[in-house]
Amino acid sequence: MSRSSSSSLSPEQERMYASEQEENFRWILKLTTKRSSYVLSEKDLASPDLQRDLSDIGQFAEVAHGSMDPERVWAHLPDLLDDGFPLHGYTFLQGSELIRAFMGTAAQLQGYVAFRPQSGQLVVAFSGTSNRLQAFNDTKAWKISYLLTPGENISSPLVHSGFWSMYNGVKAAALHAMEETIRQRDVSEIIVTGHSLGGVMAQLCVLDLLKPSQQVIRLPFGVRIKCATFGAPRAGNAGLVACWKTRIDAYRGIHGDDAFKEWSVRAFNDGVPSMPSTMFGYRHFADDPYFLFRGRLYQIPPSEKESVNFGVDPPPTQEGSVLPIEFPLGGHNYYGRDMEKLQRQMKWATEVGLGSNENWRDALLQKIKEDDERWRAKHAKRGSGFGLRLFGSGSK
Numbered sequence: 001m002s003r004s005s006s007s008s009l010s011p012e013q014e015r016m017y018a019s020e021q022e023e024n025f026r027w028i029l030k031l032t033t034k035r036s037s038y039v040l041s042e043k044d045l046a047s048p049d050l051q052r053d054l055s056d057i058g059q060f061a062e063v064a065h066g067s068m069d070p071e072r073v074w075a076h077l078p079d080l081l082d083d084g085f086p087l088h089g090y091t092f093l094q095g096s097e098l099i100r101a102f103m104g105t106a107a108q109l110q111g112y113v114a115f116r117p118q119s120g121q122l123v124v125a126f127s128g129t130s131n132r133l134q135a136f137n138d139t140k141a142w143k144i145s146y147l148l149t150p151g152e153n154i155s156s157p158l159v160h161s162g163f164w165s166m167y168n169g170v171k172a173a174a175l176h177a178m179e180e181t182i183r184q185r186d187v188s189e190i191i192v193t194g195h196s197l198g199g200v201m202a203q204l205c206v207l208d209l210l211k212p213s214q215q216v217i218r219l220p221f222g223v224r225i226k227c228a229t230f231g232a233p234r235a236g237n238a239g240l241v242a243c244w245k246t247r248i249d250a251y252r253g254i255h256g257d258d259a260f261k262e263w264s265v266r267a268f269n270d271g272v273p274s275m276p277s278t279m280f281g282y283r284h285f286a287d288d289p290y291f292l293f294r295g296r297l298y299q300i301p302p303s304e305k306e307s308v309n310f311g312v313d314p315p316p317t318q319e320g321s322v323l324p325i326e327f328p329l330g331g332h333n334y335y336g337r338d339m340e341k342l343q344r345q346m347k348w349a350t351e352v353g354l355g356s357n358e359n360w361r362d363a364l365l366q367k368i369k370e371d372d373e374r375w376r377a378k379h380a381k382r383g384s385g386f387g388l389r390l391f392g393s394g395s396k
Contacts, residue, residue: 024331028271056092066130074098086345100177106169113177120188128196137162157239199232210247234282269330
């Protein structure tokens with residue numbers, strides 16, 4: 001197996017990591033996990049088409065973050081997608097319509113429902129943890145009973161108490177917005193997605209959609225359902241996983257194997273998917289999760305479904321990568337794009353009056369330019385030697 005020595009960050013990478021304000025949970029991974037004995041290799045690579053699809057869906061997951069207002073985002077989407085603006089490159093959002101944004105009654109968890117008329121896709125996206133109250137609920141890791149529907153014979157499904165509380169706070173609003181969209185639009189596919197905590201909310205929402213005898217909303221017959229999660233923690237015990245699989249199998253049994261697709265993506269150096277620990281009876285839903293490492297997506301074998309820490313041999317190169325190799329340190333906020341940069345620039349957009357005056361575009365570009373100039377000046381003073389070094393960037 002190849003071993004990469006530590007190497008200097010590029011100026012842009014040094015800037016990116018020096019600008020971090022949010023937790024990336026690399027230390028959690030180092031402290032609480034052991035690297036899997038299974039080494040991912042080229043034989044485990046996912047198809048480029050799948051990686052592109054997941055990258056597209058991830059755009060909706062990223063703009064769900066509670067630091068952004070979906071109504072303002074969609075009201076000014078064409079501007080925000082322009083070159084030089086925060087959402088440039090988020091091409092999967094183009095042409096989409098915001099149906100409704102909602103805020104949960106528990107911990108103010110945000111989400112929204114959107115529709116892509118060009119493809120008939122209804123998208124429901126949930127925010128990851130974005131305030132202290134949500135973070136407090138994340139720590140409520142005692143398990144409570146998950147109520148089954150009559151006729152389901154599954155042994156003791158248990159769900160994370162804090163996650164369940166927050167889901168119940170957004171459930172009614174999310175399902176109502178979905179039902180409204182189904183009633184008013186020609187929906188052929190439902191995508192449920194989220195990053196981090198939002199991934200758990202997406203999974204709990206899908207469990208509701210697939211209830212066998214008490215459907216919470218009337219779904220179009222045979223509608224395709226896709227669930228894509230990014231950096232999601234574990235939501236419950238083996239009984240809840242069994243409920244997940246049973247309901248999926250039942251849906252596929254009626255509508256065909258392609259009627260439901262699930263993708264659970266973990267990233268290099270992201271410790272969030274390791275929590276809560278399997279020592280406390282928690283398990284992941286997906287049998288075939290994926291691992292994002294330096295721009296390449298690998299399928300994790302079922303035998304390693306609980307593992308979140310992998311070596312890769314040979315290390316990927318830019319050639320053949322769907323995504324650019326820009327994030328050598330990995331971390332919780334780097335699932336193909338720099339999510340913290342997006343949040344930071346959207347915050348600036350709000351500060352300069354996004355949509356509230358005719359000069360906001362120029363003011364935002366000026367703010368971005370000034371930030372660039374401050375960094376270049378700081379870097380020039382330090383010279384060409386970079387103090388930050390890669391840690392754990394190789395496939396050791």
